[in-house]
Amino acid sequence: MSHRPAAQATPAADAGREGGGAGRQRAGAAARVVVIGGGLAGITAAIGLREAGLAVTLLEARPRLGGSASSYRRAGMWVDNGQHVFLRCCTSYRDLLARLGVAGSVTIQRRFDVPVLSPAGRARLRRTALPAPLHLAGALARYRPLPPAQRLAAGRAALALRFVDPAEPSLDSVRFGDWLASRGQPERVRRALWDLFVVSALNIAGDEASLPLAATVIRTALLSRRDAADIGMATVPLGELHAAAPAALLARLGASVRLGAKASWVRPAPGGGFEVGLARGDGCLPADGVVIAVPAPQAARLAGPAGVPGAAAWERLGASPIVNVHVIYDRPVTDLPFAAAIDSPVQWVFDRTRQAGLGSGQYLAVSLSAADDVAQVPAGELRRQFLPELERLFPAAAGARVTDFFVTRERRATFRQGPGTGALRPGTATPVPGLALAGAWTDTGWPDTMEGAVRSGIKASGELTRQLAGREAASRLGPPGRAAAATGARP
Numbered sequence: 001m002s003h004r005p006a007a008q009a010t011p012a013a014d015a016g017r018e019g020g021g022a023g024r025q026r027a028g029a030a031a032r033v034v035v036i037g038g039g040l041a042g043i044t045a046a047i048g049l050r051e052a053g054l055a056v057t058l059l060e061a062r063p064r065l066g067g068s069a070s071s072y073r074r075a076g077m078w079v080d081n082g083q084h085v086f087l088r089c090c091t092s093y094r095d096l097l098a099r100l101g102v103a104g105s106v107t108i109q110r111r112f113d114v115p116v117l118s119p120a121g122r123a124r125l126r127r128t129a130l131p132a133p134l135h136l137a138g139a140l141a142r143y144r145p146l147p148p149a150q151r152l153a154a155g156r157a158a159l160a161l162r163f164v165d166p167a168e169p170s171l172d173s174v175r176f177g178d179w180l181a182s183r184g185q186p187e188r189v190r191r192a193l194w195d196l197f198v199v200s201a202l203n204i205a206g207d208e209a210s211l212p213l214a215a216t217v218i219r220t221a222l223l224s225r226r227d228a229a230d231i232g233m234a235t236v237p238l239g240e241l242h243a244a245a246p247a248a249l250l251a252r253l254g255a256s257v258r259l260g261a262k263a264s265w266v267r268p269a270p271g272g273g274f275e276v277g278l279a280r281g282d283g284c285l286p287a288d289g290v291v292i293a294v295p296a297p298q299a300a301r302l303a304g305p306a307g308v309p310g311a312a313a314w315e316r317l318g319a320s321p322i323v324n325v326h327v328i329y330d331r332p333v334t335d336l337p338f339a340a341a342i343d344s345p346v347q348w349v350f351d352r353t354r355q356a357g358l359g360s361g362q363y364l365a366v367s368l369s370a371a372d373d374v375a376q377v378p379a380g381e382l383r384r385q386f387l388p389e390l391e392r393l394f395p396a397a398a399g400a401r402v403t404d405f406f407v408t409r410e411r412r413a414t415f416r417q418g419p420g421t422g423a424l425r426p427g428t429a430t431p432v433p434g435l436a437l438a439g440a441w442t443d444t445g446w447p448d449t450m451e452g453a454v455r456s457g458i459k460a461s462g463e464l465t466r467q468l469a470g471r472e473a474a475s476r477l478g479p480p481g482r483a484a485a486a487t488g489a490r491p
């Protein structure tokens, strides 16, 4: 696998860099779009825009594509910056993988099946072939960590969630924990059942989660189609899916990908269109359209001065950390590909031996969402806490030697998906014609996930393609003033 930076100079790239100012679209030339941010949102937007025939330059500040879902090399292994999973219902993300030619590098369970470990023993949540929501009724009825009366109560709350409308504005301020408590879900049910799904999906303590987002996750994954929640994950390092494959496709499409290229500012150009300034005095790029596909705080700093009102408020979306504890044993300690845990500091644990390219032993990654309490804890302390815990969950670990132990920390892994965030997430189009937003944090209707990121990129490319095509058509009709009036666009 190659993770070479892919900074090609292509005809499209040259079109984007050549002089001529950022004025109205040049006669006969494709409109130039600069996409800022090479995470999944920016990659998707760049592909869509290029496929629509626009000249695309993708700027990524880091030396690789992939953003929050990427890999790096460590001691002869591939390490993901954090375990990523997706569900069968993540159709846009799966379509992107297919477009990138890497759909064969992920695996999806035949049926949703989650072993739930605890120091008291093992339970299992497994769906049947019955139609939803009956497909999970048996699993809940047999879920031993809860007494039978609480299993019944949980089933009633799940059904009530079907009637929660995530788009209802008055629900934006409601905490999921309060809603659950009002539906007769005691602490034990919230921790041993609801947290399993909500903490990892929303990266926030279950009680603190936004009700509309929690309802979206549960309704979409668990209550809609019976196969919606079947769990998928990469069988290769994330970098192969999200860095190497997009770089290759974008090169084939003739887009320019500039790595290590940080946008410092975006401003309207005197003659129309935009100028995108690069950090370190690397000049500026003229553009007819811009997609800002960076996390919320950076987006606010770029979009505000570009003329988008209210952009500063996006910073209030905040951030929530994810920590992964990586342990390499000298021998296999479990045959489970992954498991969830309750009554334990371990939340989810994944066997990463194959993805990492490890020849012998076993590589387990413990994924800790909403990791505010461990984000600052030194690795030595986490080692003292987690090794005995893994031995409690996997007794064979007691007889194994730990050959490596390290911790990855993403302090701003997602925005903080609590109450009030629905009102803060902006849509794709901005009041500035030609300037669109993308990113998993924008108003996708989905949580801050790979699926949300890809959906936002699709919307942004569609929006700009429409706007710029409209402008091109209008400019053929007459002078700039009339074109602008016809399209609502700045001349």
Ligand SMILES: Cc1cc2nc3c(=O)[nH]c(=O)nc-3n(C[C@H](O)[C@H](O)[C@H](O)COP(=O)(O)OP(=O)(O)OC[C@H]3O[C@@H](n4cnc5c(N)ncnc54)[C@H](O)[C@@H]3O)c2cc1C
Binding pocket: 036, 037, 038, 039, 040, 041, 042, 059, 060, 061, 062, 065, 066, 067, 068, 069, 081, 082, 083, 084, 085, 086, 261, 262, 263, 264, 293, 294, 295, 298, 322, 323, 410, 412, 413, 414, 438, 439, 440, 441, 448, 449, 450, 451, 452, 453
């Ligand atoms: C540890 C971890 C685990 C996760 N687990 C899951 C999971 O299991 N399932 C799931 O679906 N999601 C998961 N997520 C969330 C998922 O990774 C994100 O929702 C998604 O990748 C966000 O994509 P994005 O393109 O919106 O943003 P990002 O990935 O943040 O991409 C933005 C890019 O913009 C670049 N950038 C920033 N500023 C500039 C600038 N000025 N100029 C140029 N470039 C700039 C950044 O370097 C970055 O590459 C996880 C995230 C983390 C961190």
